[in-house]
Amino acid sequence: MLYRENGQFKQTYRSDLQIFPVLQDRIALYVLLAVAFVAVPMLASDYFFRAVLIPFLILALAALGLNILVGYCGQISLGTGAFMAIGAYAAFNLQVRFDLPLLLSLIGGGLAATVFGVLFGIPSLRIRGLYLAVATLAAQFFTDWFTNRVKWVTNDSPSGSVSVGGLSFFGVAVETPAQKYLLCLAIVCVFALLAKNLVRGAIGRQWMAIRDMDVAAAVIGIRPVYAKLSAFAVSSFIVGVAGALWAFVHLGSWEPAAFSIDRSFQLLFMVIIGGLGSISGAFFGAAFMVLLPLLLNYVPHWLGLPLSTATASHLEHMIFGALIVFFLIVEPHGLARLWLTAREKLRLWPFPH
Amino acid sequence: QADQFVPLLVYRTGQFAPLGIPWADGKQDYLKLINARDGGVNGVKLTFEECETAYDAAKGVECYERLKDRGAAGFDTQSTGITFAVTDKAFADKKVVVTMGYGLSQSADGTVFEWNFPLLGSYWTAADSIVQDILKKEKGSLKGKKIALVYHDSPYGKEPILLLQKRAAKEGFELSLFPVTPPGVEQKSTWLQIRQQKPDYVLLWSAGVMTPAAVREAQATGYAREKIYAIWWAGSDHDVKDIGAGAKGYNAITIHNSAAKDKVHDDLKKFVYDKNQGTAGGGEVGSLAHTRGMMISMLQVEAIRAAQEKFGKGKVMTAEQVKWGMENLDLTADKLKALGFGEIMRPVKTSCSNHMGSDWARIVQWDGAKWNITSDWYQADKSLIDPLVKELSAKYAADKKITPRSCS
Amino acid sequence: MNASTMTETTALTSPTPTGRKIGEVILEVRNISLRFGGVKALTDISFDVREHEIRAIIGPNGAGKSSMLNCINGVYAPQEGAITFRGETFKHMNSRQVAEMGVARTFQNLALFKGMSVLDNIMTGRNLRMKTNIFLQALRWGPAEREEIAHREKVERIIDFLEIQPFRKTPVGRLPYGLQKRVDLGRALAMEPQVLLLDEPMAGMNVEEKQDMCRFILDVNDEFGTTVVLIEHDMGVVMDISDRVVVLDYGKKIGDGTPDAVRGNEDVIRAYLGTTH
Amino acid sequence: MTVQPSAERREFLDVNGIEVIYNHVILVLKGVSLRVDEGSIVALLGANGAGKTTTLRAVSNLLHAERGAVTKGSIALRGERIENLTPAELVDRGVIQVMEGRHCFAHLTIEENLMTGAYTRKDGRAAVEQTLEKVYAYFPRLKTRRTSQAAYTSGGEQQMCAIGRALMANPKMVLLDEPSMGLAPQIVEEVFEIVKDLNTKEGVTFLLAEQNTNMALRYADFGYILESGRVVMDGAASALRENEDVKEFYLGTGGEGRKSFRDVKSYKRRKRWLA
Amino acid sequence: MGFFLETLFGGLMAGMLYALVALGFVLIFKASGVFNFAQGAMVLFAALAMARFSEWLPKLLGFESLLLANVLALIAAIAVMAVLAWLIERLALRQLVGQEPIALLMATLGIAYFIDGAGQLLFGSATYKIDVGMPKDPMMVLEGTFEGGLLLSKEDLYAALISALLVICLTLFFQKTPTGRALRAVADDHQAAQSIGIPLSRIWVIVWTIGGIVALVAGIIWGSKLGVQFSISLVALKALPVVILGGLTSVPGAIVGGLIIGAGEKLSEIYIGPMLGGGIENWFAYVLALGFLLVRPQGLFGDKIIDRV
């Protein structure tokens, strides 16, 4: 009975246009942010930061970017890993060659990814659906090769693996896991807000229109070229920044395999499981993908089951696969939609309909 | 905590599982043996836990994070990629990373890479020893010869290039490079090129399925297997067993004698397998990868033992202390014999600045059914390798703003 | 413009076509031929549409009516012929240009944006008029927000007009067919077009709903002077509200004129109306 | 012409108080009951969104794919409960649905589309060929377009194709969802004539959801009117045709007879039968 | 010239091997509209089953004959694939009727995970052997015409023949039988197919079983080449550009696509690769496919993508 919007009338369109029009949601969000920014840094262990929270945040950011492309604009991409890699290596080069501060390196990485993304987005003007996946796969495999083969990309590192160290943000060292976490959290929050603004604004509607029915979109005056390429640009920018963060903050040193096609698949997973075309979906998806394997890994331990590592790992695969199918059956539109449905039920509670 | 914890990063699934499984089993078996036979190290029981990485760097990092606070023995990541990913972290966290026969070649320099131990050899020493064997076959001169490197297109596969280029300049042979994009299931174009260019030798830096694919393709294009030299990760039984006679003549380098039989194996049977405590199934015990796993655990145990000698017998060692043990390993031939590894490997002696401990290797050859030793031990050419190690570790130190410690 | 004022204005409107000022020719289609492989969808069609009039296109199934609209707004490129719109002649236009010139369109097989809410669907119709750049939109700052609100107000008026307020936030995919048709109309209206092309807007509606729909169309036509080109199979509707009718059959024009003239045309009766009407 | 449902006629389909919920939360049908006798034509009328399509989907068991479910009530075909049958099993029992919005197989040609309709037939090629000819005779337009991919045919052609495809199954009962939508007037007439024809000659039972109330009531024996997921009125077609409310809202001939669409004054507040 | 021809033939043969895997994708897509990302996992699963059964059965039943072992293992593996297909339909597809393609695509990724885990759990994750007597040594032809002769791999030739045979059968099946027609109908519109009484469940079990058998054939050929191990599932990545280039819905397209990709990537690696540092064939295959798509967005033989308003 607590969750009701009765009595919350909206006088202006401005108030109706808020991200969370329901008061309770807004309160919940503030509480969540407070917990994330204040309570978590005080309570969480190093392991939790490094193995759970930081990867979760960065992958959520990447998923957010990908969701703009796949979920909002309907262009399937299997090349997210490549866009991340471009972001990471560009940022790396900016850092080692020009000694740019972290923030500028990150943005530079994002911009490089944007250029790359737009380039590989051009085929989308002609190719659609699964066939487009091949263009993004071309980006993926090309980047795998490129980062491996072209020496200056890795600043002439003979093995091709590179590393960065001594991160600082506006003069503040980012060394401890908690600091890294806060950095990621801040960046993710900013991007989430910007992305939300985009998708609920005119450009977001253009993307969705292109996704849902491009002929009709053209008839009402939406330019497919602009809509698609802007989606590629925005998406790859965010993904590029996420790639740079993944490399700089999470891995520290990395080889091209860190951005392989597996990563691309993983992100696509997150987006779909989380919910296509939903900003919160990226977070749900990332949480699912980061936490579930860990949970599955720990459960036999907690239960004291004497499973061999291999058996446990195979079972983990099976359960993971089965859960994906299960969630798709329960709600093909992803966890975010499931959450909405649950909320809708809550709103009606205690009445079933 | 009264037990000494040994973290075990393993991959029993995925692309490289055929190598990872016996390797992981070997690591565990030896720890079990120590507990069963000796009751631990001077009475300190060894405990261990495996964490599955699937050869994935991100998962490897998670495993490292998960296990790093549990205990103090070294991390054998089993993967060059994971080693790259945890090296900085381990430096900051002060955790030992043991990479026997893989990892960063320059990390042999203990003044910069305080916490890394690429024991018994790196890809540089391996490449060097192979070239020495070829030199011997060619009666001392490689002038005008052609040598091809077919490699897994990843940092792992690229490691030997630098050394080979130096060697090529010195010996006057022509080095050609053939990257194979992982996983390397299809290598027809590579081997057609080899058929066309007819190099005198092919060095193979492959992993996983790339190895059998390469051997098959060599067979299909009629390249003599006798002219192929593989790195030790491509020279295990499972790599060639199923090809059988088709791989006859295939050479691989090894850091240990292929001798599957030593005292340690007898002990293992007696104390572990006969009690049904063994980890491995079937005929794995005695395979190269399994033995290599045991060697790694043995080195860990001996480092702990060495540390205990200094810091107190029967105590659980801290990471700092284990590192000291690693840096002060002195496994003489006699000691190895006593440990049951006398036939398997050569003496190892590490120091503060030398984290490799031994740079000897030899060649084995597949005769269609098993591996035979075909060469004596070679020691890598220090005059080539040491400057390279210095140069690259200095670069690393500069990049990371590390001041190399003094070892004198 | 909302429902209550609408009632008054409509009450004032005279029922006869003469109540509105029919102007000059605004759109002229000349000798259009369109083929798909062997199928001749349109053969040498010419007709014109005058400003402010309601022009109906009728004809049996597969006659080429929808194809005609597709040619006008640039979805299909006819092999022959030209289209003159407000004095400018085009052989082939792209959809965007057509939209910019003020032509809006609804579709026979609903072409709504399924994943979007009713509100968003109609808002897309305002797209051409929204000018703030992507950076301002991302920050949702000053001009971007003001613009969004201004257009939202316009759209809300259309929503009121079409009486779909309760479904504002419902994803259109879940709406029943008839309401989807209305949203489709709303999206076209949001473009504030000069010419509105309607492809069977009343299919799948019952009489009451058709009456509403007719009212909407007539009001738009009256109030804004919007020119309407209408395809419809319900003869009652066509005869009642259109000023002139074009009849197509197998891609050929077989009749053109006032409803009464067309109704009397032998060819039309044989090809289309049958005996009952 | 109209036949009252009566004791002599065997009950074919019995829908009893069904409730349908979409997506676990959207309650659409709130207890709909209806009965279709063997060999009759029953019309289901109602405004947009009343739940006609939903009712048909519930009967043909196509709700599942729309994430809907029957949560209450029962559906019986000749006394056999059918809620748990698959659509294919229903087709086997002779019940086939023509879906709203055509749903032709886009990449198949018109003829292939029609032939898929005969998938469940077991009476041999010749018989199928015969039916095919019959369908072509009903819809000559289809014959001329037989080799075109369905996606490239006009809206009306697709509608004919969808109806023809269902007829190819030689059904005992057809659930027709808005058959007249998008069809030219004389084709509409023809479609209803075909319905009548099949009904009288072959005894096929029809349950049709229709917006063209005029036509529907002319050909049907019995009618149900749905509003907001409830049956608000039922009765013999002839009786419904005479009902003042029906006349006003569904036939557009209330009061002083048929009014011009131009003269309709304003948007009517819909009168509801509901309490 | 001789070398060029050798490369070309080599590439074409490799292409046939890709086509064999690609065929599985096409089959399932054509018949259910699902892009089956689990195809690679199915190849692995089938190959594992084949390898392990041929090892276990002789021991279990106590016979020696390799031929008998292979035949029995083949039958057992087909049975296993049928059971798998049945399970997939039961537990996943059936529940997802009418969902958007992307949800189904995702489900197949989940299925891929499941099969990977289950396969390795049941059959082990080491390397196993399939020996169906494929000849491994090369054969030389036209030794008179070219110096050193032209090298051909007999193994590849056999594989190519098998692929061609499969393609002919499957093409006939799809175009000429009522079931084939029904399958194509299902791919277009699940709901409509259901509404006219096409039993989706049965159809899907059939299709996935055939898909499983195609995977088995691919698995046997690749497995006897590389040994059976997890990496086998990665050959699917080589098949992706092939399917896309040939057209997702065209069985012969898989072969033509395979030939083009195979020849294209080998020639590019050998003639362009050295200029760029080598190792380009992987991405080149995709770029090649992309190039063709820009001309024909539906692939060479794919059904035209329909958009009508």
Ligand SMILES: Nc1ncnc2c1ncn2[C@@H]1O[C@H](COP(=O)(O)OP(=O)(O)OP(=O)(O)O)[C@@H](O)[C@H]1O
């Ligand atoms: N898949 C669905 N998910 C959610 N709600 C749905 C779905 N399909 C229909 N509805 C809702 O169910 C109600 C009844 O819809 P239905 O399609 O049965 O109406 P109808 O009487 O056939 O209308 P029409 O004449 O417009 O076809 C509508 O309010 C609609 O919004």
Ligand SMILES: Nc1ncnc2c1ncn2[C@@H]1O[C@H](COP(=O)(O)OP(=O)(O)OP(=O)(O)O)[C@@H](O)[C@H]1O
């Ligand atoms: N894109 C296309 N490709 C091939 N043929 C087409 C295409 N579009 C339309 N046609 C054909 O052109 C003819 C005219 O189609 P159109 O859709 O214009 O008919 P219509 O008059 O709107 O009919 P209806 O009243 O049934 O909607 C039809 O025979 C149709 O099959």
Ligand SMILES: [Mg+2]
């Ligand atoms: Mg039309």
Ligand SMILES: [Mg+2]
């Ligand atoms: Mg309906």
